[in-house]
Amino acid sequence: MNGIASELPWLWAGLGAYFVATLIAMWGVVPRFAGVPFVKTKRHEVVVLTFLVIGVLLLTLAISARWIRIGHGPWISLFELLMSQLWSLGIIFSLLYWRLSGLRPSAVIVLPVMWILGSWVLTLEPTASHFPATYYNSWKWVHVGLGKVFLALLLAGVGLAGVMILRRTQRGLRWFSSMPSDAVVDHLAWRFMMLALVFDSLMLIAGAVWAQDAWGRYWAWDSLETSAFLTWLFLAIGLHVRLSYRVPAWASGLIIIGIFAMAFATYFGMPYISPSAHKGMV
Amino acid sequence: MFTMIQKLASLKFTLAGMILLAIGASLSYGNPTGVSVWVLIVPMVMLAMNLSAAILTNPRINQQSGLLTFHVSLLSIVILAAVGRLTHMDAHIELVVGSEFSHQNLQEVQSGPLHGGDIEAVSFLQGPYSVQYAPGMQRGLTHSHVKVKNMQGEWQDTVVGDDRPLVIDGYRFYTTFNKGFAPVLTWVPDQGQAATGTVNMPSYPLFDYKQDNHWTPPGGDEIKFWLQLQTSMDVESAWVLEQSSSSGVLIVTTPTKRHEVPLGESVRLGSGRLHFGELRMWMGYRLFYDPTIQWMFFVSIAGVAGLGYYFWKKINLNPWVEGSATDTSIPTNTGAETEKDSHSVIASGTVVSTSPDSSEAGGPIHVPDSRAEPNQHADVFAENSGKKQALGDQA
Numbered sequence: 172m173n174g175i176a177s178e179l180p181w182l183w184a185g186l187g188a189y190f191v192a193t194l195i196a197m198w199g200v201v202p203r204f205a206g207v208p209f210v211k212t213k214r215h216e217v218v219v220l221t222f223l224v225i226g227v228l229l230l231t232l233a234i235s236a237r238w239i240r241i242g243h244g245p246w247i248s249l250f251e252l253l254m255s256q257l258w259s260l261g262i263i264f265s266l267l268y269w270r271l272s273g274l275r276p277s278a279v280i281v282l283p284v285m286w287i288l289g290s291w292v293l294t295l296e297p298t299a300s301h302f303p304a305t306y307y308n309s310w311k312w313v314h315v316g317l318g319k320v321f322l323a324l325l326l327a328g329v330g331l332a333g334v335m336i337l338r339r340t341q342r343g344l345r346w347f348s349s350m351p352s353d354a355v356v357d358h359l360a361w362r363f364m365m366l367a368l369v370f371d372s373l374m375l376i377a378g379a380v381w382a383q384d385a386w387g388r389y390w391a392w393d394s395l396e397t398s399a400f401l402t403w404l405f406l407a408i409g410l411h412v413r414l415s416y417r418v419p420a421w422a423s424g425l426i427i428i429g430i431f432a433m434a435f436a437t438y439f440g441m442p443y444i445s446p447s448a449h450k451g452m453v
Numbered sequence: 454m455f456t457m458i459q460k461l462a463s464l465k466f467t468l469a470g471m472i473l474l475a476i477g478a479s480l481s482y483g484n485p486t487g488v489s490v491w492v493l494i495v496p497m498v499m500l501a502m503n504l505s506a507a508i509l510t511n512p513r514i515n516q517q518s519g520l521l522t523f524h525v526s527l528l529s530i531v532i533l534a535a536v537g538r539l540t541h542m543d544a545h546i547e548l549v550v551g552s553e554f555s556h557q558n559l560q561e562v563q564s565g566p567l568h569g570g571d572i573e574a575v576s577f578l579q580g581p582y583s584v585q586y587a588p589g590m591q592r593g594l595t596h597s598h599v600k601v602k603n604m605q606g607e608w609q610d611t612v613v614g615d616d617r618p619l620v621i622d623g624y625r626f627y628t629t630f631n632k633g634f635a636p637v638l639t640w641v642p643d644q645g646q647a648a649t650g651t652v653n654m655p656s657y658p659l660f661d662y663k664q665d666n667h668w669t670p671p672g673g674d675e676i677k678f679w680l681q682l683q684t685s686m687d688v689e690s691a692w693v694l695e696q697s698s699s700s701g702v703l704i705v706t707t708p709t710k711r712h713e714v715p716l717g718e719s720v721r722l723g724s725g726r727l728h729f730g731e732l733r734m735w736m737g738y739r740l741f742y743d744p745t746i747q748w749m750f751f752v753s754i755a756g757v758a759g760l761g762y763y764f765w766k767k768i769n770l771n772p773w774v775e776g777s778a779t780d781t782s783i784p785t786n787t788g789a790e791t792e793k794d795s796h797s798v799i800a801s802g803t804v805v806s807t808s809p810d811s812s813e814a815g816g817p818i819h820v821p822d823s824r825a826e827p828n829q830h831a832d833v834f835a836e837n838s839g840k841k842q843a844l845g846d847q848a
Contacts, residue, residue, distance in 0.1 A: 304593055304616070379753075383741075384617070397481065400478055411468060
């Protein structure tokens with residue numbers, strides 16, 4: 172390890188801010204507090220957004236501190252990848268939360284999913300990673316940036332999918348009573364999936380250009396590439412099914428969650444269990 | 454005939470093809486060379502046929518420029534990938550510093566039956582190179598100097614390495630981790646002409662513990678070589694691998710005797726004399742040729758642009774708003790929407806009533822869809838009724 176892990180205090184603080192945002196978001200949907208003026212006037216949503224923004228700013232400091240300490244960005248290790256995703260998911264979800272007020276109650280699903288990443292990163296050692304020569308390529312920025320938008324759009328879809336599924340229960344119905352009908356939520360969720368397909372496709376193209384430069388082939392069916400292709404295919408299948416069949420809201424939600432699970436495994440599983448070139452250590 | 458094409462364009466067929474492709478990709482997961490390529494080719498051919506038929510017969514695709522562009526681009530990618538496999542060339546070559554590229558020295562050559570590139574016309578000279586290492590023997594940047602002929606026919610120096618390939622006439626040469634040392638030896642036989650050549654030692658520093666090779670002179674016994682290297686290699690700290698900071702002693706072993714030959718010296722061996730003239734390095738390149746890659750890029754971008762345009766049109770007409778259950782262009786999945794639901798908006802502000810009147814601009818498109826199953830015209834992409842409502846209020 173290169174010196175003291177100066178990023179850790181900022182990381183903890185950022186995750187703390189996300190945690191507070193999660194608690195307040197949950198408080199906001201509990202029917203018992205529905206009459207509380209703070210909730211009734213939706214002011215709690217401003218507080219949730221504020222804590223999300225604070226979390227993003229603190230994670231920015233964490234990433235910057237690590238960047239300065241080890242000399243490169245959060246591209247390589249699982250610790251870096253999780254920290255970076257927590258940051259980008261936080262930014263994009265904050266934007267969606269701010270602009271699309273109707274999906275705000277779904278934060279009670281989205282934020283705990285982000286907390287899976289948050290808990291995971293805290294179990295990892297912040298050991299300095301080696302920056303491979305092939306990562307100097309500028310297409311890496313394009314590939315990773317598009318991938319972050321893709322995952323964030325999927326996560327927004329998952330929030331709405333969770334709403335549709337939880338509404339099968341009495342408690343879920345009460346929690347999300349302020350949200351529009353399942354049909355409306357479903358429609359919005361699939362709009363996120365449509366956009367996700369665009370960004371996923373662009374991410375694959377940028378990745379292929381990078382792979383051509385870095386490893387001398389644009390596609391080689393390595394583990395991560397196969398997994399990324401399967402994610403794209405699942406998304407395409409989901410959209411075609413949704414386009415053509417009358418799918419119940421709960422099933423629609425399950426399809427979205429299935430696609431997200433595949434993407435999640437691609438992002439956070441494959442690069443670290445596969446010895447393929449895509450691990451970036453060539 | 455048209456009916457047959459329509460049947461081929463069935464969405465069920467699309468889904469079956471996609472699921473088969475997913476199964477094929479899963480089967481080859483982590484072991485693409487160990488599984489028959491047909492698990493991917495069969496579903497891809499199925500999908501290509503289905504897609505072609507859908508492009509021809511499905512108005513939902515062929516009457517909407519964005520979707521049409523996207524689907525034509527998907528089909529083109531499959532065709533380009535097939536053309537790429539038929540015309541490609543992959544190979545490896547080891548080039549000693551100071552030597553010129555010759556296609557005759559290519560190893561592990563794989564090329565498609567329709568490969569039409571002119572590899573014989575490719576010419577460049579290998580210059581010196583350096584490879585940086587971080588502490589812990591972690592490989593960093595490679596700078597390989599090569600000389601390439603410019604338009605005037607003069608040699609021009611250029612630096613390649615890692616993600617910067619040398620590209621000549623569509624042939625792309627990539628530096629690899631495979632590189633090492635090559636003693637330059639001159640064999641002077643008692644009778645006949647002297648000959649000079651190099652013996653490439655195994656990759657360095659990967660095989661620094663076994664820098665050996667062998668050679669049999671014409672009419673003589675096999676000679677074994679072992680190179681005792683002195684480089685700046687340091688496992689604990691950063692260092693640079695380069696020819697200028699490396700030297701070595703060559704251990705030459707014949708069936709009867711062992712000799713230590715320092716750089717610049719000679720040794721008498723049976724029917725001749727061996728001179729260790731120089732210690733050079735060699736670089737291993739990966740050669741890649743596929744004339745379709747630029748086309749593949751442009752077609753892919755065009756396809757995504759088409760898809761983006763299609764979605765943008767749909768979303769922009771009714772940005773982030775949901776309409777009513779009475780709007781027939783909106784899927785009514787649950788079938789349980791109430792009157793209240795029909796006026797729902799994804800906004801916490803004012804509820805804006807939606808209009809079932811689809812005669813306004815941006816009204817739902819109802820193109821007969823040969824691919825849709827009966828009673829399944831729900832279209833998540835279709836425009837909503839004309840009234841626009843902001844999903845995101847600024848409350």
